[in-house]
Amino acid sequence: MWRWPRPRNAIAKEIMAGTSPDLTPNIVISDSVRWTLNGSGKFTLKSAWNALRTVYPVVPWAKGVWFSHNVSRWAFIEWLTFLGRLFTKDRLLSWGLGVNATCVLCCQEDESHEHLFFECDYSRYVWTRMLGKNTIVRPCYGLAREIDWLCTHMRADSYTQRTYKLSLAASIYWIWRERNARVFKGINTSAESLWSKIADEVKACMCSWRRIKPNDENRLLVRS
Numbered sequence: 001m002w003r004w005p006r007p008r009n010a011i012a013k014e015i016m017a018g019t020s021p022d023l024t025p026n027i028v029i030s031d032s033v034r035w036t037l038n039g040s041g042k043f044t045l046k047s048a049w050n051a052l053r054t055v056y057p058v059v060p061w062a063k064g065v066w067f068s069h070n071v072s073r074w075a076f077i078e079w080l081t082f083l084g085r086l087f088t089k090d091r092l093l094s095w096g097l098g099v100n101a102t103c104v105l106c107c108q109e110d111e112s113h114e115h116l117f118f119e120c121d122y123s124r125y126v127w128t129r130m131l132g133k134n135t136i137v138r139p140c141y142g143l144a145r146e147i148d149w150l151c152t153h154m155r156a157d158s159y160t161q162r163t164y165k166l167s168l169a170a171s172i173y174w175i176w177r178e179r180n181a182r183v184f185k186g187i188n189t190s191a192e193s194l195w196s197k198i199a200d201e202v203k204a205c206m207c208s209w210r211r212i213k214p215n216d217e218n219r220l221l222v223r224s
Contacts, residue, residue: 002019004016035047063155064168065169066079069166069209071169071170073173074169074173082147084113089101089102089112090111104179104182105179114143114144116143117143117172117175123171125192126171126198127140129195130167130168136164146168159209163202163206
């Protein structure tokens with residue numbers, strides 16, 4: 001028969017209630033603490049985090065956003081864009097905020113995720129030029145179709161595919177930043193200047209990459 005002290009909290013009470021009265025202590029082996037959420041019995045932050053969070057299925061575009069050579073701030077904005085979680089004007093209006101719905105980049109259509117990326121004349125020009133930089137010959141798609149194309153054609157991590165994924169993340173980030181600069185600061189940058197800046201940013205990242213195969217396709221990307 002166990003002689004328990006008076007429980008001080010609900011956890012201690014639960015432990016006492018779950019202990020069989022027939023359990024006999026082993027005087028040969030010392031007591032030890034075991035973390036049951038990990039197979040090794042040792043505590044890890046990963047096992048604790050997995051126990052606390054809700055696990056959702058991995059989206060097909062995950063590796064197109066979260067890859068080792070992406071820039072963290074670019075990846076974060078790209079992730080929010082793919083989820084449709086940016087504070088675009090159509091969302092602000094749906095929350096009852098009285099904002100002007102017109103896109104500040106083209107001043108023609110109402111602003112939404114789909115319009116900003118890349119149905120807007122301004123962003124379409126920027127992304128079309130970046131596609132050309134990546135030697136990708138195809139029309140400029142809208143956001144949903146661009147994500148589908150990313151999932152279908154960019155599953156591996158070759159130099160060409162890595163450059164495309166980085167270009168997409170940079171374009172989304174800088175287009176959103178340009179949108180915010182116009183909304184909050186009244187500062188405008190031409191589409192030509194913006195795409196040139198994006199190309200320079202991407203090329204600067206590429207210069208830090210190592211173990212690149214010296215083939216003609218990769219040389220063309222670096223020179224473009």
